[in-house]
Amino acid sequence: xxxxxxxxxxxxxxxxxxxxxxxxxxxxxxxxxxxxxxxxxxxxxxxxxxxxxxxxxxxxxxxxxxxxxxxxxxxxxxxxxxxxxxxxxxxxxxxxxxxxxxxxxxxxxxxx
Amino acid sequence: xxxxxxxxxxxxxxxxxxxxxxxxxxxxxxxxxxxxxxxxxxxxxxxxxxxxxxxxxxxxxxxxxxxxxxxxxxxxxxxxxxxxxxxxxxxxxxxxxxxxxxxxxxxxxxxxxxx
Numbered sequence: 001x002x003x004x005x006x007x008x009x010x011x012x013x014x015x016x017x018x019x020x021x022x023x024x025x026x027x028x029x030x031x032x033x034x035x036x037x038x039x040x041x042x043x044x045x046x047x048x049x050x051x052x053x054x055x056x057x058x059x060x061x062x063x064x065x066x067x068x069x070x071x072x073x074x075x076x077x078x079x080x081x082x083x084x085x086x087x088x089x090x091x092x093x094x095x096x097x098x099x100x101x102x103x104x105x106x107x108x109x110x111x112x
Numbered sequence: 113x114x115x116x117x118x119x120x121x122x123x124x125x126x127x128x129x130x131x132x133x134x135x136x137x138x139x140x141x142x143x144x145x146x147x148x149x150x151x152x153x154x155x156x157x158x159x160x161x162x163x164x165x166x167x168x169x170x171x172x173x174x175x176x177x178x179x180x181x182x183x184x185x186x187x188x189x190x191x192x193x194x195x196x197x198x199x200x201x202x203x204x205x206x207x208x209x210x211x212x213x214x215x216x217x218x219x220x221x222x223x224x225x226x227x
Contacts, residue, residue: 034215034216036218042220043202043218043219043220043221044155044202044218045218046215046216046217049215088154088155090155099145099157099160099168099170100145100157100216101157102147102154102155102156103154104154105154
């Protein structure tokens with residue numbers, strides 16, 4: 001079992017809809033998680049970070065963490081064509097540090 | 113504040129050669145990590161440096177090495193290049209390796225092609 005797993009997609013949603021991206025992890029000791037967005041040919045850029053159970057909102061983005069179920073999600077409201085990218089979920093091992101384990105990413109396509 | 117700077121942006125090498133990639137972190141960031149990204153394997157951790165010391169190392173052969181200088185700049189070296197080393201090599205920095213409030217910030221990467 002991979003440490004961080006994501007559905008590779010592509011996930012297609014119409015413009016204006018809510019896009020839901022999901023991630024599961026195997027290390028129960030992981031305390032924090034990060035969502036990165038990567039446009040084709042570009043480097044990953046940080047979208048959201050979440051450390052506590054529950055929801056964290058930032059503009060059109062909401063990250064959700066459920067440590068009991070070892071599940072992390074990212075909701076994008078009012079999806080725009082510019083949101084079309086690959087979204088990477090990442091978490092450190094339980095011991096902390098910057099040895100992030102990344103999922104393989106979910107490709108999101110927002111259609112007009 | 114300038115971002116993470118990686119040089120060169122593109123490299124073409126032949127099998128058996130060696131290559132050195134450079135990374136300058138964001139000013140004030142003392143932790144530098146390196147990742148390899150390929151279409152098949154995604155982003156894979158190579159190593160992490162803090163205060164000129166390697167803190168963590170990923171599951172890569174000894175041909176992959178790195179170092180960090182006193183000004184926090186980092187280099188990674190790959191010797192005896194193989195075709196499978198063709199990838200995007202990403203450097204990321206953060207102020208401190210255990211500061212979860214300051215996640216990794218990535219550079220634009222170095223695209224290495226081995227022929």
